[in-house]
Amino acid sequence: MSPDFARLLSELRDRLPADTLLTDPGALAAHARDAAPFSTAGLPAVVVLPRTAAQVEEVMRTAYGCGVPVVPQGARTGLAGGANAVDGCVVLATTRMDRIGTIDPVNRLVRCEPGVITKRLNDAVAAHGLTYPPDPASWETCTIGGNIATGAGGICCVKYGVTADYVLGLDVVLPDGRRMRTGRDTAKGVAGYDLTRLFVGSEGTLGVIVGATLALRPARSAALALLAQFPSLTAAGHAVAAITGGGYAPSAVELLDRATSQAVAEFGHPLLRPDSAATLIVESDAPDPAPDLAAMKKLCEDAGAHQVVAAGTADESQKIIEARRLVSPALTAFAATLGGRPTAFIEDVAVPPSELPTFVGTIEEIARRHRLRIFTLGHAGDGNLHPTVVFDESDPDEVQRAGTAYDDIMAAGLALGGTTTGEHGIGTLKRAWLGRELDAVSHALHREIKRLFDPRNLLNPGKVVEA
Amino acid sequence: MSPDFARLLSELRDRLPADTLLTDPGALAAHARDAAPFSTAGLPAVVVLPRTAAQVEEVMRTAYGCGVPVVPQGARTGLAGGANAVDGCVVLATTRMDRIGTIDPVNRLVRCEPGVITKRLNDAVAAHGLTYPPDPASWETCTIGGNIATGAGGICCVKYGVTADYVLGLDVVLPDGRRMRTGRDTAKGVAGYDLTRLFVGSEGTLGVIVGATLALRPARSAALALLAQFPSLTAAGHAVAAITGGGYAPSAVELLDRATSQAVAEFGHPLLRPDSAATLIVESDAPDPAPDLAAMKKLCEDAGAHQVVAAGTADESQKIIEARRLVSPALTAFAATLGGRPTAFIEDVAVPPSELPTFVGTIEEIARRHRLRIFTLGHAGDGNLHPTVVFDESDPDEVQRAGTAYDDIMAAGLALGGTTTGEHGIGTLKRAWLGRELDAVSHALHREIKRLFDPRNLLNPGKVVEA
Numbered sequence: 001m002s003p004d005f006a007r008l009l010s011e012l013r014d015r016l017p018a019d020t021l022l023t024d025p026g027a028l029a030a031h032a033r034d035a036a037p038f039s040t041a042g043l044p045a046v047v048v049l050p051r052t053a054a055q056v057e058e059v060m061r062t063a064y065g066c067g068v069p070v071v072p073q074g075a076r077t078g079l080a081g082g083a084n085a086v087d088g089c090v091v092l093a094t095t096r097m098d099r100i101g102t103i104d105p106v107n108r109l110v111r112c113e114p115g116v117i118t119k120r121l122n123d124a125v126a127a128h129g130l131t132y133p134p135d136p137a138s139w140e141t142c143t144i145g146g147n148i149a150t151g152a153g154g155i156c157c158v159k160y161g162v163t164a165d166y167v168l169g170l171d172v173v174l175p176d177g178r179r180m181r182t183g184r185d186t187a188k189g190v191a192g193y194d195l196t197r198l199f200v201g202s203e204g205t206l207g208v209i210v211g212a213t214l215a216l217r218p219a220r221s222a223a224l225a226l227l228a229q230f231p232s233l234t235a236a237g238h239a240v241a242a243i244t245g246g247g248y249a250p251s252a253v254e255l256l257d258r259a260t261s262q263a264v265a266e267f268g269h270p271l272l273r274p275d276s277a278a279t280l281i282v283e284s285d286a287p288d289p290a291p292d293l294a295a296m297k298k299l300c301e302d303a304g305a306h307q308v309v310a311a312g313t314a315d316e317s318q319k320i321i322e323a324r325r326l327v328s329p330a331l332t333a334f335a336a337t338l339g340g341r342p343t344a345f346i347e348d349v350a351v352p353p354s355e356l357p358t359f360v361g362t363i364e365e366i367a368r369r370h371r372l373r374i375f376t377l378g379h380a381g382d383g384n385l386h387p388t389v390v391f392d393e394s395d396p397d398e399v400q401r402a403g404t405a406y407d408d409i410m411a412a413g414l415a416l417g418g419t420t421t422g423e424h425g426i427g428t429l430k431r432a433w434l435g436r437e438l439d440a441v442s443h444a445l446h447r448e449i450k451r452l453f454d455p456r457n458l459l460n461p462g463k464v465v466e467a
Numbered sequence: 468m469s470p471d472f473a474r475l476l477s478e479l480r481d482r483l484p485a486d487t488l489l490t491d492p493g494a495l496a497a498h499a500r501d502a503a504p505f506s507t508a509g510l511p512a513v514v515v516l517p518r519t520a521a522q523v524e525e526v527m528r529t530a531y532g533c534g535v536p537v538v539p540q541g542a543r544t545g546l547a548g549g550a551n552a553v554d555g556c557v558v559l560a561t562t563r564m565d566r567i568g569t570i571d572p573v574n575r576l577v578r579c580e581p582g583v584i585t586k587r588l589n590d591a592v593a594a595h596g597l598t599y600p601p602d603p604a605s606w607e608t609c610t611i612g613g614n615i616a617t618g619a620g621g622i623c624c625v626k627y628g629v630t631a632d633y634v635l636g637l638d639v640v641l642p643d644g645r646r647m648r649t650g651r652d653t654a655k656g657v658a659g660y661d662l663t664r665l666f667v668g669s670e671g672t673l674g675v676i677v678g679a680t681l682a683l684r685p686a687r688s689a690a691l692a693l694l695a696q697f698p699s700l701t702a703a704g705h706a707v708a709a710i711t712g713g714g715y716a717p718s719a720v721e722l723l724d725r726a727t728s729q730a731v732a733e734f735g736h737p738l739l740r741p742d743s744a745a746t747l748i749v750e751s752d753a754p755d756p757a758p759d760l761a762a763m764k765k766l767c768e769d770a771g772a773h774q775v776v777a778a779g780t781a782d783e784s785q786k787i788i789e790a791r792r793l794v795s796p797a798l799t800a801f802a803a804t805l806g807g808r809p810t811a812f813i814e815d816v817a818v819p820p821s822e823l824p825t826f827v828g829t830i831e832e833i834a835r836r837h838r839l840r841i842f843t844l845g846h847a848g849d850g851n852l853h854p855t856v857v858f859d860e861s862d863p864d865e866v867q868r869a870g871t872a873y874d875d876i877m878a879a880g881l882a883l884g885g886t887t888t889g890e891h892g893i894g895t896l897k898r899a900w901l902g903r904e905l906d907a908v909s910h911a912l913h914r915e916i917k918r919l920f921d922p923r924n925l926l927n928p929g930k931v932v933e934a
Contacts, residue, residue: 106708106821107850129714151657162655165632180908186817187849188629189886190618190668191893191904192913192931197664201657218714241573247596247685350653354573382654383574419656426658437658441647446659452919464659 005045005088008066012046012090015058020096022047031073031091032084035138037343038403039081039428040462044071044091051096053171053179053210060208061177063090069458070175072204074114074146077138079346080427082150082203082463092208094145103128108216109168109185114145114209121214130216133160136423145209151201153423155324158381159251159285160217162423164200171211172199175459185213198449203425204460206453223251223285224293225320227309228300229261229276235304236278237357240380242299243282244353248292252283253381254324257360259367260331260375267330269323273307278360280380281324283317327377331390334373340392345406349413350384350422362412363387370401370408384422411436426464434465472512472555475533479513479557482525487563489514498540498558499551502605504810505870506548506895507929511538511558518563520638520646520677527675528644530557536925537642539671541581541613544605546813547894549617549670549930559675561612570595575683576635576652581612581676588681597683600627603890612676618668620890622791625848626718626752627684629890631667638678639666642926652680665916670892671927673920690718690752691760692784694776695767696728696743702771703745704824707847709766710749711820715759719750720848721791724827726834727798727842734797736790740774745827747847748791750784794844798857801840807859812873816880817851817889829879830854837868837875851889878903893931901932 012021022028023046033041045068050056063070069089076083085091094114100121101111105128112121118139122132135154136142142152148170152163169183183189183196199207230236240253256264256279265274272279280300284292290312297310311317335342351359360376363385367374378385387409391402410420410433420426420433435443446465450457457467479488489495490513500508512535517523530537536556543550552558561581567588568578572595579588585606589599602621603609609619615637619630636650650656650663666674697703707720723731723746732741739746747767751759757779764777778784802809818826827843830852834841845852854876858869877887877900887893887900902910913932917924924934 104819104821105712107819108711109819129712151661153655153657157655164661174908174912178908180912181906182909184817184886185819185884186851186886186889187820188620188624188817188846188851188889190620190890191886191888191897192901192909193669193673193916194618194631194661194664194667195909195912197661200661202660206660244575245572245596350651350655352571352574352576352652353654354571379655384653384655417652419651419653419658421658422653422655423657430658434659439648441641441645442649442659442662445641445647445662448919449660449916452915 003068003088004066005068008062008068009046011062011066012048012059015062016048016055020049020051020055022049031093034076034078034081034083036079036081036427036429037345039084041081041084042087042089044085045088047091047093049093049096053173056092056173056208056210057177057179059090059092060173060175064176064458067456067458069461071460072149072208074143075141077142078146078150078425078427080421080425080429082425082427084428086461095143097210100124103130105130107185109213110216111211111213112144113211114143116144118142118144118147125216126219129219131219132166132214132216134163134166144212148200148209148212149202149204150425151423153384155252155254155379158253158379159249164197166215167196167200167212168215169213170196170199170209172207173210174207175454183213201425203427203464205450205464220285221287222314223283223317224289224311225317226282226293226297226311227271227320227323228280228282228305229273229307230278230304231306232277233357233360236280239280239300239303239305240353240356242303243296244381246299248296250282250296250381251285252281253379254281255378255380256327257376259373260327260377263330263334263375264323264326267326267333269326271309271319272323276306279323281320331375331388335390338390338392340394342390343393345389345402347387347406347409348421348424349410349418350382351413351416351418353380353383355416356380356383359385359412359416363409366405366408370405372401372405374405383418428463431464470535470555471533472535475529475535476513478529478533479515479526482529483515483522487516487518487522489516498560501543501545501548501550503546503548503894503896504812506551508548508551509554509556511552512555514558514560516560516563520640523559523640523675523677524644524646526557526559527640527642531643531925534923534925536928538927539616539675541610541616542608544609545613545617545892545894547888547892547896549892549894551895553928562610564677567591570597572597574652576680577683578678578680579611580678581610583611585609585611585614592683593686596686598686599633599681599683601630601633611679615667615676615679616669616671617892618890620851622719622721622846625720625846626716631664633682634663634667634679635682636680637663637666637676639674640677641674642921650680670894670931672917672931687718687752688754689781690750690784691756691778692787693749693760693764693778694738694787694790695747695749695772696740696774697745697771698773699744700824700827703747706747706767706770706772707820707823709770710763711848713766715763717749717763717848718752719748720846721748722845722847723794724843726840727794727844730797730801730842731790731793734793734800736793738776738786739790743773746790748787798842798855802857805857805859807861809857810860812856812869814854814873814876815888815891816877816885817849818880818883818885820847820850822883823847823850826852826879826883830876833872833875837872839868839872841872850885895930898931
């Protein structure tokens with residue numbers, strides 16, 4: 001059946017309030033892609049901004065009936081092209097569905113709609129002495145629905161787990177418009193198959209999330225941070241292994257490689273030595289963090305750190321954390337020196353933490369081989385690194401080398417027992433790589449599951465797997 | 468296609484070592500059912516005890532080719548009939564696949580085969596200063612494969628989570644004999660759909676688990692326990708709410724209702740008052756548990772406890788924990804006084820913790836209405852209760868009332884926003900109830916997923932959902 005766009009628009013206009021439909025070229029262009037550079041994207045035929053789950057059902061039923069693809073979107077902060085439009089599709093943005101339900105401190109849960117901004121949810125639950133831990137970099141602007149669809153991670157995952165660990169239940173609209181509920185409002189439950197987890201991280205390819213029940217935790221204590229710099233990657237790796245192997249539960253273990261440490265030092269951070277092979281930023285939010293921090297400081301020193309600074313106050317911690325926050329502006333400043341059209345590829349490979357030193361070393365070698373600047377930073381505590389290739393997009397040869405380096409990094413991660421994506425997702429960007437990461441039977445089963453949920457391949461087609 | 472048993476046996480004998488096949492009537496009868504009373508079970512045609520994943524593939528391919536159903540079994544400690552044989556099936560028991568792979572303290576993981584006994588795994592990882600937390604009641608005899616298949620829980624889940632939270636990846640043989648791997652060896656990862664979680668808790672209906680990568684944690688500190696008794700259910704509920712709402716992280720919050728408290732007191736436990744409406748046993752394994760325990764003791768007193776004993780030493784803790792351990796012998800002693808053929812139905816309903824007092828009160832009312840003795844104990848911290856109906860199986864009227872009470876308890880749990888099974892599973896026992904717990908779309912999707920994985924309905928047929 002070929003898509004019937006004229007019927008689609010006419011039916012959507014009949015069934016939905018006028019202000020939920022956008023067809024002006026500016027709006028269509030604005031909703032064409034998420035934050036992943038160099039990913040394929042088309043132009044939507046219409047952008048729909050429903051306010052209720054019933055309106056989402058209408059959209060799905062209508063598009064299904066007309067044979068028109070639907071691409072769900074949150075805040076479009078994704079980094080894998082998972083929310084990129086396909087030509088002539090309906091973009092279904094859930095940003096206006098942003099109600100937060102009753103916050104329940106005794107059962108430690110909250111129900112909310114998909115368009116709620118992660119920071120807003122956290123502010124709301126903080127008023128009840130609670131927290132929703134997942135903290136992806138975009139947490140001030142991204143939506144809960146997008147977080148769930150990508151299975152978002154963040155910095156404090158090393159202690160508190162990822163988005164998936166906080167999703168107790170979901171309300172979902174299937175490609176044909178039927179609505180269903182997964183999961184439950186209880187901490188434990190094993191009735192039936194775990195469909196909640198099947199939807200989490202499925203990047204909008206199996207259903208549209210229209211509501212979620214999320215688990216909460218008691219508010220976190222004020223944290224203290226530690227900055228440790230090392231003359232070698234191996235020494236930094238030993239420090240990470242000693243901390244996790246020693247039974248400590250740091251709330252952050254962030255790594256900056258040599259290039260990133262240097263960039264941040266040159267950008268003006270007062271505490272960073274520019275000549276370090278690796279910098280670790282470690283944070284403890286234990287009720288009394290000082291003894292934990294002192295013990296972890298000692299482990300860094302024993303591992304061979306040539307500079308260690310442990311904060312004694314919140315202000316000192318802020319100064320240390322600032323080093324992590326300065327990575328982005330420091331890389332932007334570096335990029336400006338490149339000339340041409342500077343841009344960046346951000347990677348998302350995770351390896352077993354024991355392989356971190358080898359992996360970072362391999363990335364440095366890949367950078368040399370391809371004559372590129374690659375800045376590696378990431379969540380060392382769970383082995384999830386974000387090597388970032390900064391290059392000049394106006395130089396075709398450099399673009400080609402950057403692309404090859406991007407692939408080489410994924411291949412190296414897989415060879416070390418890792419995964420091509422720790423928290424950003426497959427989207428359009430890594431679809432070919434999914435076939436290398438999964439075995440053939442699993443990959444075939446992925447396609448069969450996609451076909452079961454979406455037999456006409458109309459929901460977010462071309463993402464994660466081919467139908 | 469009708470099953471070809473003669474061909475099946477002949478082919479299995481050709482393809483597998485003789486000592487992996489059992490056909491003597493004693494062995495067949497011994498493998499007919501798990502530990503769920505009153506659940507339907509058939510008699511297997513053959514019991515296969517493979518030693519390798521390749522042998523499991525052979526079994527599955529052969530049975531698939533002959534159209535004969537296969538029922539996977541671990542230690543048969545399940546309580547829902549999920550491992551019960553069907554007439555003429557192959558029972559595939561993975562108990563001889565019991566190798567533990569390298570224990571990896573830096574990445575905090577271990578690979579093991581499905582037949583490893585949970586306690587043995589824990590002893591092995593303890594030698595490396597690590598622990599595998601899930602602690603179902605049968606942990607000294609049950610298998611990891613069975614734990615994964617049922618999504619087993621336990622006492623320390625309230626702090627450490629359930630089996631599902633520790634499964635990073637699985638090796639699985641599909642109904643037609645194809646082997647695949649799910650998940651990964653990294654803490655984080657979002658490549659593709661979460662098939663690991665789809666297999667966890669699927670009760671052997673989608674595939675046979677032949678290997679697992681499990682996450683581990685640093686060894687737990689020695690715990691201290693607290694016993695608190697209350698004159699009313701509401702008071703006990705307030706204490707639980709104050710503990711969880713106060714941000715404490717107890718490693719156990721166990722509840723004994725009035726009947727159970729009385730039975731254990733009468734059985735001779737020196738600390739229990741027999742006249743309490745509810746008893747709580749709370750444990751802290753914080754590095755320094757004493758201040759935590761003192762604070763939780765105060766919360767119990769403030770909530771109106773009429774007796775509180777906090778342990779100061781490991782020995783005193785043992786005495787308190789003993790009250791929980793005596794429940795089973797105390798109920799057996801009570802059952803012996805019933806005459807006839809005393810037996811017990813154990814329930815597994817979970818409700819939001821705030822609903823616990825109402826739920827326990829409703830159970831007491833159900834007991835009165837049906838003139839039955841129901842003993843409720845369970846994991847109050849996560850709302851998961853095990854009301855146990857003790858009755859005389861030789862009295863048809865009592866059997867009928869026990870069955871009705873069992874159903875009434877599930878209906879009450881669902882009405883309070885709960886689930887019919889917190890950790891035991893659906894099996895054969897609660898299959899009809901799954902249709903009441905799930906909405907119609909979700910239930911239909913369950914059947915479609917079963918059909919996708921097992922189009923001929925040959926793997927553990929009749930469990931969880933009808934094909």
